[in-house]
Amino acid sequence: MSACTVGLLVGMAIFAGVHRAVMPQAWIETANPRTVHIAGEFIESNLGSAVEADGSVTVRALGQQFSFTPQCVVVPSDTPVTIRATSADVVHGFLITGTNINTMLVPGYISILPVKFKTPGEHTMPCQEFCGLGHEGMWAKVKVIDKAAFATLAAKQRRLTCVE
Amino acid sequence: MKTEERLFSWRNSWFSLSLGGTAGLVVLSLIAGFLVLPYATPNSKLGSLWDAICSAAGVPRATAPSEQVAPTFKTSAVVMTSQMPGPTDTRSVGRGATLAMQCAICHASGRHSQPDTPNLEGQPAAAVYKQLRDFKAGARVNAVMTPFAINLTEQDMIDLSAYYAYLPRQPGLHPDAGVPAPAIVIRGAAMRNIPACSSCHGGGEVKAGAPWLEGQSAIYIKAQLQAFAGEHRRNDISEQMRNIARRMTAQEIDEAAAYYASRP
The missing domain is CATH 1.10.760.10 (Cytochrome c-like domain)
Known part of the structure; x- marks a missing residue:
C-alpha cells in the first residue's frame, strides 16, 4: 500500500516536471539591483520583447515599487519565449494569469523562464508578493498576439511593448 | 533470542545491501542532477563538464552578452538607496546655506517661492540630490535650472541637499x-x-x-x-x-x- 502511494507521488512529480507544471530555474544569473537602470540588459531602452536570431523571443522586464516596466508586455503566440526579469528593490511576484507562469523577482537575481503561449489573448500580470504600501496597484498587462502580427511589429522596432 | 551476528558488518547482508543501495542512489542522483539535467535543459548553453556541475550547484553564471538597445535620450544615472546621499555634518549644512543663496531667486524660503518651482525646505536630502545630479547630467532639463546645476560639483550637491534637509518644512x-x-x-x-x-x-x-x-x-x-x-x-x-x-x-x-x- 505504502509503496503504491510513494510510486504515485513520484509519478506525479515526474509528470509535473516533464510537463513544466513546475518550473524550477535551471541556473542562476545575477544583476545588481542598484545599478540595473544604468548598465546591462535591464536599462530602460532595452526592456520589452526582442526577437532573437533563432526566431524565439526574449522578454525583459523589471519590477520595482510599485510598477512593472514595461507596463504592457506583448508576445507572439505559438513561439518559444524566454522571460528574463529582475527587481530593482524588494522581492516582487511575477505571475501571468491563465497560465502556469509564476515566479518571484528577487533583487540581485534574474528570473529566467522558458514559456510558450498557445493562443492569442490578454492576461493580467499582478505582483503576487506583498512589496509595500502600493503593492495592490502593481500589475501589468500581457498581450499575446498572432505570430504574423508580431513579426510585422518587430520589423519596425527592436524592442516591443504595448504601453499606451 | 539474541544473535551473535554483528550489525555493522559487510557480512550482514541487510547492512551491506541498504548501505550499498543508498550509496548507489546518491551516485545516480548526482549524475542526474549535475550532469544529465543541466545538459537536458533547453538553451542552457553549457561548455565544459565543470560548467554544468557549477551551474547545477547554483554558482551564478555571467549573463551571456546580447545586443542591447541604447537609450535615445539621457536617463538618470543616480544610484538610489535609502542611505543616499550619505551622512552629513554641520559644515556641509553651512556650505549648503551659502550655496543656496543663488537658489533663493526662485526657491525662496518661506511662502514666497514661485508657483512653478518646488519648495525645497525640509525635503529629504536624497530627493534634492537626485534632481541636482539629473539636471547636471541632462537627464532632467529645464531652461532655468540646467545652467545653475551644470556648474555644481558633487560636494556642492551633497551640501545643498544637506542644507535643505536640515531646514524645517515650510x-x-x-x-x-x-x-x-x-x-x-x-x-x-x-x-x-x-x-x-x-x-x-x-x-x-x-x-x-x-x-x-x-x-x-x-x-x-x-x-x-x-x-x-x-x-x-x-x-x-x-x-x-x-x-x-x-x-x-x-x-x-x-x-x-x-x-x-x-x-x-
Missing part, C-alpha cells in the same frame, strides 16, 4: 487642512494599475529619492505629472513615475495637486 502656500484626501492620494486606483501617491511620497511611506509633496504648489505638481505622462520628463528611474502618471486621469491629477497644495 507651511504651504494656501493651507486648508479641511480638504479630505482624494482617493488617488490615499488609496490609488488598483484596478487601473495606480498605487497611491502616499505609498512613496509620505503619508504612508517614503521611497528613497521621492520628494515630500505636502505644501507644494498645485501648478508645479500638475505640470510635473503632465510632463511624466507626456514623456517630457524622463529622469524617473526605470519609468517608475511615468508608469503611474500616464495612467492617471486629468481629474486625478487635479485632485492630487490641489490636495497636496492645500496641506499645511
Whole structure:
C-alpha cells in the first residue's frame, strides 16, 4: 500500500516536471539591483520583447515599487519565449494569469523562464508578493498576439511593448 | 533470542545491501542532477563538464552578452538607496546655506517661492540630490535650472541637499487642512494599475529619492505629472513615475495637486 502511494507521488512529480507544471530555474544569473537602470540588459531602452536570431523571443522586464516596466508586455503566440526579469528593490511576484507562469523577482537575481503561449489573448500580470504600501496597484498587462502580427511589429522596432 | 551476528558488518547482508543501495542512489542522483539535467535543459548553453556541475550547484553564471538597445535620450544615472546621499555634518549644512543663496531667486524660503518651482525646505536630502545630479547630467532639463546645476560639483550637491534637509518644512502656500484626501492620494486606483501617491511620497511611506509633496504648489505638481505622462520628463528611474502618471486621469491629477497644495 505504502509503496503504491510513494510510486504515485513520484509519478506525479515526474509528470509535473516533464510537463513544466513546475518550473524550477535551471541556473542562476545575477544583476545588481542598484545599478540595473544604468548598465546591462535591464536599462530602460532595452526592456520589452526582442526577437532573437533563432526566431524565439526574449522578454525583459523589471519590477520595482510599485510598477512593472514595461507596463504592457506583448508576445507572439505559438513561439518559444524566454522571460528574463529582475527587481530593482524588494522581492516582487511575477505571475501571468491563465497560465502556469509564476515566479518571484528577487533583487540581485534574474528570473529566467522558458514559456510558450498557445493562443492569442490578454492576461493580467499582478505582483503576487506583498512589496509595500502600493503593492495592490502593481500589475501589468500581457498581450499575446498572432505570430504574423508580431513579426510585422518587430520589423519596425527592436524592442516591443504595448504601453499606451 | 539474541544473535551473535554483528550489525555493522559487510557480512550482514541487510547492512551491506541498504548501505550499498543508498550509496548507489546518491551516485545516480548526482549524475542526474549535475550532469544529465543541466545538459537536458533547453538553451542552457553549457561548455565544459565543470560548467554544468557549477551551474547545477547554483554558482551564478555571467549573463551571456546580447545586443542591447541604447537609450535615445539621457536617463538618470543616480544610484538610489535609502542611505543616499550619505551622512552629513554641520559644515556641509553651512556650505549648503551659502550655496543656496543663488537658489533663493526662485526657491525662496518661506511662502514666497514661485508657483512653478518646488519648495525645497525640509525635503529629504536624497530627493534634492537626485534632481541636482539629473539636471547636471541632462537627464532632467529645464531652461532655468540646467545652467545653475551644470556648474555644481558633487560636494556642492551633497551640501545643498544637506542644507535643505536640515531646514524645517515650510507651511504651504494656501493651507486648508479641511480638504479630505482624494482617493488617488490615499488609496490609488488598483484596478487601473495606480498605487497611491502616499505609498512613496509620505503619508504612508517614503521611497528613497521621492520628494515630500505636502505644501507644494498645485501648478508645479500638475505640470510635473503632465510632463511624466507626456514623456517630457524622463529622469524617473526605470519609468517608475511615468508608469503611474500616464495612467492617471486629468481629474486625478487635479485632485492630487490641489490636495497636496492645500496641506499645511
